[in-house]
Structure formats: C-alpha cells, structure tokens
Amino acid sequence: xxxxxxxxxxxxxxxxxxxxxxxxxxxxxxxxxxxxxxxxxxxxxxxxxxxxxxxxxxxxxxxxxxxxxxxxxxxxxxxxxxxxxxxxxxxxxxxxxxxxxxxxxxxxxxxxxxxxxxxxxxxxxxxxxxxxxxxxxxxxxxxxxxxxxxxxxxxxxxxxxxxxxxxxxxxxxxxxxxxxxxxxxxxxxxxxxxxxxxxxxxxxxxxxxxxxxxxxxxxxxxxxxxxxxxxxxxxxxxxxx
Amino acid sequence: xxxxxxxxxxxxxxxxxxxxxxxxxxxxxxxxxxxxxxxxxxxxxxxxxxxxxxxxxxxxxxxxxxxxxxxxxxxxxxxxxxxxxxxxxxxxxxxxxxxxxxxxxxxxxxxxxxxxxxxxxxxxxxxxxxxxxxxxxxxxxxxxxxxxxxxxxxxxxxxxxxxxxxxxxxxxxxxxxxxxxxxxxxxxxxxxxxxxxxxxxxxxxxxxxxxxxxxxxxxxxxxxxxxxxxxxxxxxxxxxx
DNA sequence: ACGTTCCCAAATGTCATACAATTGATCCGA
DNA sequence: TCGGATCAATTGTATGACATTTGGGAACGT
Numbered sequence: 001x002x003x004x005x006x007x008x009x010x011x012x013x014x015x016x017x018x019x020x021x022x023x024x025x026x027x028x029x030x031x032x033x034x035x036x037x038x039x040x041x042x043x044x045x046x047x048x049x050x051x052x053x054x055x056x057x058x059x060x061x062x063x064x065x066x067x068x069x070x071x072x073x074x075x076x077x078x079x080x081x082x083x084x085x086x087x088x089x090x091x092x093x094x095x096x097x098x099x100x101x102x103x104x105x106x107x108x109x110x111x112x113x114x115x116x117x118x119x120x121x122x123x124x125x126x127x128x129x130x131x132x133x134x135x136x137x138x139x140x141x142x143x144x145x146x147x148x149x150x151x152x153x154x155x156x157x158x159x160x161x162x163x164x165x166x167x168x169x170x171x172x173x174x175x176x177x178x179x180x181x182x183x184x185x186x187x188x189x190x191x192x193x194x195x196x197x198x199x200x201x202x203x204x205x206x207x208x209x210x211x212x213x214x215x216x217x218x219x220x221x222x223x224x225x226x227x228x229x230x231x232x233x234x235x236x237x238x239x240x241x
Numbered sequence: 242x243x244x245x246x247x248x249x250x251x252x253x254x255x256x257x258x259x260x261x262x263x264x265x266x267x268x269x270x271x272x273x274x275x276x277x278x279x280x281x282x283x284x285x286x287x288x289x290x291x292x293x294x295x296x297x298x299x300x301x302x303x304x305x306x307x308x309x310x311x312x313x314x315x316x317x318x319x320x321x322x323x324x325x326x327x328x329x330x331x332x333x334x335x336x337x338x339x340x341x342x343x344x345x346x347x348x349x350x351x352x353x354x355x356x357x358x359x360x361x362x363x364x365x366x367x368x369x370x371x372x373x374x375x376x377x378x379x380x381x382x383x384x385x386x387x388x389x390x391x392x393x394x395x396x397x398x399x400x401x402x403x404x405x406x407x408x409x410x411x412x413x414x415x416x417x418x419x420x421x422x423x424x425x426x427x428x429x430x431x432x433x434x435x436x437x438x439x440x441x442x443x444x445x446x447x448x449x450x451x452x453x454x455x456x457x458x459x460x461x462x463x464x465x466x467x468x469x470x471x472x473x474x475x476x477x478x479x480x481x482x
Numbered sequence: 483a484c485g486t487t488c489c490c491a492a493a494t495g496t497c498a499t500a501c502a503a504t505t506g507a508t509c510c511g512a
Numbered sequence: 513t514c515g516g517a518t519c520a521a522t523t524g525t526a527t528g529a530c531a532t533t534t535g536g537g538a539a540c541g542t
Contacts, residue, residue: 069534
C-alpha cells in the first residue's frame with residue numbers, strides 16, 4: 001500500500017484505491033483500525049485534507065466508518081446485506097431513470113429474475129412466508145389505498161416471495177431488481193379493475209406456492225408479467241392522447 | 242436543497258445527501274453543472290474543504306464527475322451500465338468475503354439467477370453470441386493455462402451466455418452475481434479431469450443454446466451447478482486433510 | 483482500597499487562506 | 513483569418529489553526 005503515487009490522477013482517488021485494495025485482498029480485516037489521518041498523510045506524503053477526501057470516498061461506499069474521540073479513527077466496516085441492498089437499489093433506480101430504459105425491458109428483466117427463485121421457494125417456503133404474502137394481499141384488496149401504497153405492497157409481496165427461497169445472496173440480488181422497478185411502477189395509475197386483476201394473479205401465485213407447484217407458480221408469474229406490460233402500454237397510450 | 246443543516250451529523254454527509262436527493266428526484270439533470278465549490282460553500286454556510294468532502298462522496302458513487310479549468314466544475318454524471326456493474330461486482334465480492342457465505346449458498350444463487358435468462362437467450366441468441374462462447378471453450382481446452390485463467394474464461398463464457406438474452410438490465414444484474422463468484426471459484430484447484438468435465442458441460446450448454454432448446458439448456462445448467470458444488474466439496478475435503 | 487470527579491490527550495470535524503495546475507476563452511498581432 | 517500569448521475561473525493540494533468528542537488516567541476524598 002506504499003508504492004509511489006502518480007501525479008496524473010487525483011491523489012485522493014489513488015489513496016482511496018490503495019486502501020480499498022488493501023481491504024478487498026484482506027490485508028485490512030473487518031473492524032481493524034486504520035492509521036490516523038495524520039499518519040496516513042505522512043505515510044502517503046500528502047496533506048490531511050487530501051487523506052480526508054480519500055476516506056470520505058471510502059465512507060460513501062460503506063467500506064469504512066469513522067469515530068471521533070480518543071480511541072476514534074477509521075475502521076473497516078463489515079458490509080451488511082442491508083447496506084449493500086440499499087446501495088444497489090439507489091444505483092439501479094438511477095440507472096433506469098437516467099438511461100430511459102423501456103418499461104418493457106425493465107419489466108422483462110424483473111420477472112425473468114424472479115423466475116430464478118421459483119424452485120427454491122417452492123421447496124423451502126414456510127408458513128410465515130405464506131403469511132407475509134397473505135398480509136400484503138389483504139392490503140391490496142383495500143380499495144381505499146393510494147396507487148403508491150398499492151405499488152409498495154406489490155413490491156413487498158414479491159420480496160416476501162423471494163425471501164421464501166431462503167437464500168440471502170439471492171434475496172440481496174433480487175431485492176435490487178424488484179425495488180428499483182418501483183418508481184417506474186408508480187407512474188402507472190391503477191384502476192379498480194386492474195387492481196382486481198393483479199390481485200387475482202397474486203392470489204394465484206400464492207396458492208401455487210402453498211401447493212409447492214412450481215409449474216403453476218411459473219405460469220402465474222408469466223401471466224402477471226404479461227398483464228403488467230399490458231396495462232403499462234394502456235397507460236402510455238392514454239397519456240399520449 | 243437549502244434547508245438548515247443540523248449540527249448532529251457530519252456536515253459533508255448532510256450536504257452530500259442534499260445534492261444526491263436533488264439528483265435522484267430530477268432537480269439536477271444529467272450533465273448539468275453544479276455551482277462551483279466556492280458558491281456551494283457560501284450557499285450552505287460551510288467552508289470549501291467541507292464542500293469538497295461532500296463532492297468526493299458523490300464522486301465515489303459515480304453520481305458526479307469533476308473537471309478542472311475555466312469551464313470546469315462538478316457535473317451530474319450519467320450512470321452507465323458499466324460503472325453500475327463494476328460497482329456491484331466489488332460490493333458483492335466484499336459482501337461474500339466478509340460474511341463467510343457458504344460456497345453452496347453463493348453457487349446456488351448464481352446458477353439460479355442464470356436460469357432466468359435461458360428463455361430469452363434461446364429466443365434471441367445470434368451467431369456472434371455463439372462465437373464468443375465458442376472462443377472461451379477453445380481457451381478452456383488449452384491444458385497449459387493457469388487455474389485463474391481457466392476461472393476467468395469460465396466467467397467470460399457465462400457472461401456471453403447472459404448477454405445473449407439481449408436485455409441490458411438483465412446483463413447488468415447478472416454480471417454482478419456471476420463475477421462476484423470468481424474469487425470463490427479461484428480457490429478451487431482444477432485437475433485435468435475436472436476441467437475436462439466442466440468443458441464437456443459447457444459444450445453441452447452451447448449446443449443446446451445453438452439449437453434453441455430451452456429444456457436442454459436448463460438441464461446443462463443444473464448439471465453444471467451440481468458438478469461445481471461437488472468438486473468444491475472435494476477440494477474442501479482435501480484441504481481438511 | 484475503592485469510587486468519583488476532573489482533566490488531559492488523541493483523534494476526527496471544521497475553517498480560513500494560500501498557492502499550484504489546468505483549461506477554455508479572449509485578445510492581439512502578423 | 514489564423515496562430516499564439518495571456519487571462520480568468522475553477523478544481524487540486526498544502527498548511528495551520530481551532531472546535532468537538534471521547535476514552536482513560538490522575539487526583540482526590542471517603
């Protein structure tokens with residue numbers, strides 16, 4: 001972590017890269033303390049503000065946390081599923097909103113990914129998973145909730161389905177894909193009829209999952225994907241008028 | 242973006258949050274220029290180093306880019322698939338390495354996710370996709386390459402398969418899952434026999450994709466997943482001795 | 483000997499200022 | 513008109529100082 005810094009790129013970026021590399025290859029272990037800012041500044045031959053900029057870059061990525069006081073300093077942060085997921089959601093959301101990805105493409109990816117946990121979910125789902133999904137269906141049946149609340153419940157329903165696969169890595173990956181879609185889904189106005197149809201398909205999915213019937217879950221998901229794209233198209237057509 | 246800053250949290254973090262929120266909700270559009278550091282410092286009532294720490298936090302997340310010179314400044318960055326993917330790979334890699342995720346769980350998630358592009362890949366694969374995969378098989382057949390090179394080619398083969406689905410959102414999501422596994426895969430020593438068996442399964446997958454036979458691709462993937470877990474178990478058992 | 487209080491040292495957080503480096507724009511001259 | 517020197521704006525870096533937080537230890541009293 002001590003080779004010379006080139007004057008080409010920003011020093012703070014190079015220093016951040018060095019420290020990140022040290023964390024990734026295990027030279028700096030979780031919860032270990034980095035040298036103080038003054039020591040880092042001297043060892044890299046730069047000023048303290050430059051070191052601080054480097055540390056802020058790492059803090060922004062949740063790689064380190066800082067603590068003030070006598071025994072304070074910068075510590076290697078244990079990456080949690082929660083932090084990683086939140087990060088991925090905002091990144092995915094921005095990616096979709098900034099690159100005018102078509103609703104169809106995003107929707108296609110989202111439902112395709114969800115297919116990947118069908119087999120595992122059917123094999124491992126427990127009563128509490130079914131209960132969580134059922135609770136969301138109750139919410140969705142309430143016709144007085146807003147479109148945003150309906151969408152949020154939709155997302156929660158699908159996340160509960162994903163969690164039923166009982167694989168945290170899979171949950172983490174899929175949470176990003178599913179939640180990143182929500183802003184796009186929120187653009188859709190849900191009529192009473194479309195809500196009823198979505199609810200019916202959700203119900204069908206839950207029933208199939210309860211029966212551990214992978215083929216039926218697959219059908220329900222495909223059906224839901226097709227209907228989602230369909231009403232998105234209708235909304236867009238209506239907006240064009 | 243101008244409400245008062247509380248003295249509780251670090252000022253640079255609060256400022257970064259404000260600007261990030263402005264970007265996410267669209268108040269700051271892609272490629273638009275932020276006020277100069279001096280102007281931001283004055284408008285937030287803080288010093289320039291503090292503003293710079295905030296900007297570095299945003300730069301670390303690829304939300305902005307900075308440019309020196311007369312017409313320079315900080316600009317809202319268009320999030321690219323490439324940047325988002327690289328980010329996700331390092332995050333996923335750290336997540337796996339720091340939380341002692343079992344090889345089985347990670348492997349299960351990885352292959353489950355790959356299943357999601359079978360249908361699309363079979364429907365849309367073009368000759369160039371097949372050629373890219375074939376090229377990797379040639380590399381893997383070379384018995385003189387290192388284990389690391391073999392793993393890298395393995396990853397490239399699967400990425401080519403994913404790309405055949407012709408959905409950038411899907412490619413982005415799966416690239417993270419597939420590439421994040423590479424460090425774990427690198428721990429495995431590939432004997433001549435296991436390489437031959439992996440190669441045979443890869444060949445089988447490619448043949449099925451060429452024929453657009455979804456069921457056969459599915460079988461090949463399942464077979465590959467099972468074999469990967471099996472040799473990982475053997476390697477671990479060997480290490481235990 | 484024990485507990486409480488107070489003070490201090492170490493570290494991060496913030497500020498002010500200055501200078502260096504870069505880069506597009508402008509002006510001027512041939 | 514074109515080319516080049518100059519300029520001004522902006523970010524990058526350095527220096528030094530002070531504020532704030534926080535744990536630990538010394539001093540003190542009981």
